[in-house]
Amino acid sequence: MKALVTGANGFIGSYLAECLVREGWDVRCLVRRTSNLRWIQSLPTERVYGEVTQPDSLRAAVDGVQVVFHLAGLTKARRRQDYFAVNAEGTAHLLRACAESGDSLERFVLVSSQAAAGPSDGPTPRKEEDPPRPLTTYGLSKLRAEQIAREYADRLPITIVRPSAVYGPRDRDLLVLYRYAVRGWKPLLGRAPRLISLVHVSDLVRGIVRAATSERAVGQTYFIANPRPTEWGEFADAVARAVGRRARALVLPTWALYPAAWVSELAAWFAGRPATLNREKIREIRERYWVCSVDKAREELGFEAEVSIEDGVRETILWCLEQGWL
C-alpha cells in the first residue's frame, strides 16, 4: 500500500511514518522546504515538498497513493486566521487534490483532535456523537476541518480520528511540566482533581493505522486515547518516579496563569513565534474534565492501548534526559 503522510516530520507524523515503514507500507512524506527533518532523516521514505496552504503543491503529493494520512496542522499559532488557513483551508485544499486525482484513493484519514469536541461534562467520557463544543480557536479550526472532510464523504472514503492529548518522546509541549516534576514539584491548579484522557504516541499511531485499514471505519469518527483517564497529579507523580523522586504539590490559583500567559505571549511576540502558554490555552487548562470514550474504537477497530501511563512516562522522561532536554 502506498501512503502519503502530511506533517510527517512532526511529533506524531514521524512516529506514524516509522510505524508504516515497519509494517511494509510504501511511504511518501509531505514536508516543507523549511521543515526540520531530524526524526525522519534515516527513514526509507519518499519525500515531496508541499504546503497545505498552496493547492498547486499538493497534486504531485497525492498522485498514485491509496491512503492519505493528514496530520499537517498548527497546534499553536500567532494569529487566529493562521489556524483556519492551515487546519481548515489546508484540509480543504488536500481533499480537493485527492478528489481530482483519480480513483486510486482508498482512504483519507483526517487527524483531528479532542479539542474539536471540547471538554467532557464531568468525569463521564465524551462520545463521538456528542454535540461538539470547542473552547479555543484551535479547536474551532479542527472542527471546521472535520466539517469540510464530511462534505467530501460522497466522493471520498473519509475517516476522522480525534486523538486525546498525546505524550511521548519528541514532544516538547509537556516539557514545562516535566521540568517541574523531575525537580520534585507537581504544579496543580487548585486542589480539586482534574481528569484527562492521554495517549502514548505509539498507541495513537497504531490506532490511526487501524482506522485507515478497517472497512468499517469509512465515514466514521473515532476518539483514540488510553481508556483509563489520568488524574493530572498522578501524571506528575509518574514523571517524578521516573527519576526516583517524590513530587510535592505546588498548588496554584487559576488567576496565576494569566500573568504567566501574558509574559509567555509577549516573549513569543518578540521572538516571532507562537506562545506555548497563551490566554486561550488557559481556557482549556481551567476545565477539570477532558475525558473521551474509546469504546467505539475498541469495538469497531479492535483498538487497545498497550502502553500504561507509568511505562509511557518513564520511557519519555528517560528519552528527554538522554537528549539533554531536561
Ligand SMILES: NC(=O)c1ccc[n+]([C@@H]2O[C@H](COP(=O)([O-])OP(=O)(O)OC[C@H]3O[C@@H](n4cnc5c(N)ncnc54)[C@H](OP(=O)(O)O)[C@@H]3O)[C@@H](O)[C@H]2O)c1
Ligand atoms: N500533539 C497533540 O497532543 C495532538 C493532540 C490531538 C491532535 N493533534 C493533531 O495531530 C497533528 C500533528 O500534531 P503534532 O503534535 O505532531 O504537531 P507538530 O509536531 O507541530 O507537527 C505539525 C506538522 O504539520 C506541519 N505543517 C504545519 N503547517 C504546515 C503547512 N502549511 N503545510 C504543510 N505542513 C505543515 C509541520 O511542518 P513544519 O515542521 O515544517 O512546521 C509539522 O510537520 C495535528 O494536526 C494536530 O492538530 C495533536
